[in-house]
Amino acid sequence: MNIELILKKDIKICALKSKIPKKFISFIQITSKSKIGNYQINGIIKISKLLKINTEELSKKFIYYLQDNNIYKKIKYSAPGFINIFFNEIWLSEEIEKIIYSNSLGIPKEKPKNIIIDYSSPNMAKEMHVGHLRSTILGDVMARTLSFLKHNVIRINHIGDWGFQFGLLIAYLKKKYINQINKKLSLKDLEKYYQKSKKLYENDNTFKIKVTKCILKLQNKNQKYIKLWKKIVKITIKQNKKIYNQLNITLKNKHNIGESFYIKYLSNIILDLKKKKIATKKNGNTIIYLKNIKNKNGQPMGVIIQKKDTSFLYSTIDLACLKYRINKLNANRIIYYTDVRQKQHLKQIEIIAKKAKYIPKNFNLEHHIFGMVLTKNNKPFKTRDGKLIKLSSLINESIKKSKKIIKHKNPNFNKKKISQLSKIIGISAIKYADLSKNREKNYIFNWNNMLSFHGNTALYIQYTYTRIQSIIRKSKFSPLKINKKIILTNNIEIKLSIKILQFEETIQNIKNNGMPHILCLYLFQISSLFSIFYEKYPIIYAKRINIQKSRLKLSFLIARIIKLGLKLLGIKTVNYM
Numbered sequence: 001m002n003i004e005l006i007l008k009k010d011i012k013i014c015a016l017k018s019k020i021p022k023k024f025i026s027f028i029q030i031t032s033k034s035k036i037g038n039y040q041i042n043g044i045i046k047i048s049k050l051l052k053i054n055t056e057e058l059s060k061k062f063i064y065y066l067q068d069n070n071i072y073k074k075i076k077y078s079a080p081g082f083i084n085i086f087f088n089e090i091w092l093s094e095e096i097e098k099i100i101y102s103n104s105l106g107i108p109k110e111k112p113k114n115i116i117i118d119y120s121s122p123n124m125a126k127e128m129h130v131g132h133l134r135s136t137i138l139g140d141v142m143a144r145t146l147s148f149l150k151h152n153v154i155r156i157n158h159i160g161d162w163g164f165q166f167g168l169l170i171a172y173l174k175k176k177y178i179n180q181i182n183k184k185l186s187l188k189d190l191e192k193y194y195q196k197s198k199k200l201y202e203n204d205n206t207f208k209i210k211v212t213k214c215i216l217k218l219q220n221k222n223q224k225y226i227k228l229w230k231k232i233v234k235i236t237i238k239q240n241k242k243i244y245n246q247l248n249i250t251l252k253n254k255h256n257i258g259e260s261f262y263i264k265y266l267s268n269i270i271l272d273l274k275k276k277k278i279a280t281k282k283n284g285n286t287i288i289y290l291k292n293i294k295n296k297n298g299q300p301m302g303v304i305i306q307k308k309d310t311s312f313l314y315s316t317i318d319l320a321c322l323k324y325r326i327n328k329l330n331a332n333r334i335i336y337y338t339d340v341r342q343k344q345h346l347k348q349i350e351i352i353a354k355k356a357k358y359i360p361k362n363f364n365l366e367h368h369i370f371g372m373v374l375t376k377n378n379k380p381f382k383t384r385d386g387k388l389i390k391l392s393s394l395i396n397e398s399i400k401k402s403k404k405i406i407k408h409k410n411p412n413f414n415k416k417k418i419s420q421l422s423k424i425i426g427i428s429a430i431k432y433a434d435l436s437k438n439r440e441k442n443y444i445f446n447w448n449n450m451l452s453f454h455g456n457t458a459l460y461i462q463y464t465y466t467r468i469q470s471i472i473r474k475s476k477f478s479p480l481k482i483n484k485k486i487i488l489t490n491n492i493e494i495k496l497s498i499k500i501l502q503f504e505e506t507i508q509n510i511k512n513n514g515m516p517h518i519l520c521l522y523l524f525q526i527s528s529l530f531s532i533f534y535e536k537y538p539i540i541y542a543k544r545i546n547i548q549k550s551r552l553k554l555s556f557l558i559a560r561i562i563k564l565g566l567k568l569l570g571i572k573t574v575n576y577m
C-alpha cells in the first residue's frame with residue numbers, strides 16, 4: 001500500500017473540486033514531517049497568491065472536499081496556509097492488518113522488465129580494494145530490490161579481463177617463470193609481478209618488444225598464452241568470490257561477462273561506425289568527434305575507438321557491450337555502478353550508441369555514481385605505503401573489532417557463537433555505514449561510528465530486531481495465530497503504523513533512484529519509534545489481553561519489515577545479540 005500515492009490522488013481530486021486550475025496542482029506538496037498532524041499539505045499559499053484569492057478561504061474549501069474521505073479522522077487548518085491531516089486509526093489498523101501476514105508485506109509485484117545491473121566489475125590480476133566496495137554493495141542492493149519486485153534482473157560483472165595489462169603481466173611471467181608455468185600463483189604474486197612488469201616496461205626496451213609480441217599472441221589466440229591468461233583470470237575470480245561470499249553479495253561466477261567477451265564484435269563495430277560516417281581516421285587512429293561535448297581546448301571531443309597499432313580501447317568495448325545488451329539481452333533498463341570519474345566516459349558511449357542506432361533515442365542509460373571513501377583528514381583511504389586499503393583487510397579488521405564488542409557484551413557466549421555473530425556484525429557494519437550515506441557524496445570512514453549501538457547504524461537496527469524476537473519468545477501467544485485485530489490505542493502506535501505503511505514508497509524510491517540511504521533512514525526511524533514505544537508501553541505485560549495481542553502483532557510486523565528491509569540491503573539479522 002502506497003500511502004503517498006493514495007494521498008496524492010485524493011488531493012488531486014479535491015483540488016479540482018475546489019476549482020484549483022490543473023496547472024497549479026503540482027504546487028501542492030505533502031510531507032510527513034508535520035509537527036501538528038500526521039501529514040501536512042503545503043502549497044495552498046502559493047496557489048492562492050497566483051489566483052489572487054484569500055488563502056484561508058481556499059484552504060477551507062479544499063478541506064471541505066477532503067473531509068469526505070473516511071481515511072482521515074481530522075483535518076486542521078493552520079495559519080498562514082497549512083493543512084494538517086490526522087489519519088483515522090481504524091483505517092490505519094485495517095491497512096496494516098492487510099499486510100501483516102503477506103509474503104511481500106503487501107508490496108505488489110511489478111510487470112517484469114529486463115534490467116541490467118553492471119556492478120562491482122573489478123580489473124583482473126589485482127585484489128579488490130576499498131574503491132570496489134561501493135560499486136559492489138550499491139549495485140547489489142539494486143539487484144536485490146528489483147528482484148524482490150519480480151523484475152528480470154540481469155546481474156553483470158563487467159570484469160576487466162582484457163587489454164594491455166595482460167600483455168605486460170604475461171611477458172613478465174614468461175620471462176621469470178618460463179620453466180615454472182605450472183607453479184601455484186597467488187593473487188598477491190600476480191599483483192606484485194604486475195607492478196614489477198610496469199617498471200620494467202618503462203626502462204627496458206627488449207621487454208617492451210616482448211610485451212608487444214605477447215599482446216599479438218594473445219590476440220591471435222595462441223593456445224599457450226591463452227592458457228596463461230585464463231589462469232590469471234581464474235585466480236582473480238576465485239579470490240573475489242571469497243570477498244563476495246563474505247560480503248553476502250549475490251554476484252556469482254555465471255554473472256561474469258567481462259571485457260574479453262566483446263572482442264569478437266569489435267572489428268565489425270569499427271567497420272560499421274566508419275560506414276555510417278560516424279568515425280573517421282586521424283593520424284592513424286580511428287576517432288569519433290562529438291559536437292556537443294567539448295575538450296580542454298574548446299574543440300569537439302574526440303573519442304578514439306581504435307589506435308594506430310590496431311588495438312581497441314575501453315570505450316570500444318563498452319560500445320559493443322551496449323549493443324549486445326540491447327539486441328541480445330533485450331534490456332529495458334541498464335544501470336552502471338561506477339564512480340563519478342566515469343561519468344564522461346559513459347555519456348560519450350551513450351551519445352555514440354544513439355548516433356549509431358545501437359540503442360533507441362529515448363533510452364535512458366542510468367549511471368548511479370558514487371563518491372569516495374575517505375579518512376578523517378579527508379584523504380583517500382590508503383595504507384601507510386600509499387596503496388589503497390584492500391577490501392579483505394578491511395573486512396578482517398571489522399570482524400576483529402566486532403568480536404571484541406560481542407565478547408564484552410556477552411561474556412557467556414561460547415566461542416562458536418561469538419565467531420558467527422562477529423562475522424555477521426562486522427560485515428553489516430561496513431556495509432551499512434556505506435549504504436546509509438548519500439551515494440553521490442564522499443564519506444569519512446569511521447570505525448567508532450559504524451560499530452556503535454546508538455544512532456543510524458546496523459547494530460542499532462539489528463539490536464531492535466533481536467529485542468522484538470525476545471519479546472515474541474517470551475509471549476504466551478504466537479503472533480502468527482492471533483486472530484484478534486490490531487487496535488491502535490496511542491499516538492506512538494499511530495505513528496508506527498504510518499511508518500509501516502510508508503515501507504512501500506521507500507522501496508519504490510530505491511527502484512527509481514537507487515538511493516539505499518533512504519531505506520537505511522527509514523529502518524532507523526522505525527527502530528527508533530519502536531524503542532520509544534517499548535520504553536513507554538507494556539507489550540506482553542499489558543493488562544488487557546486484547547492489547548497484549550495487538551501490541552505483539554504490531555511488534556511482529558515491525559520485525560518483519562526490519563528483516564526484509566535489511567535483507568534488501570544485503571544485511572543479515574540475528575535472533576540474539
Ligand code: ARG
Pocket residue numbers: 118121122123158159160318321336337338
Ligand atoms: N572495470 C572498470 C573499472 O574498474 C569498471 C567497469 C564498469 N562497467 C562498464 N561497462 N564500463 O573501472
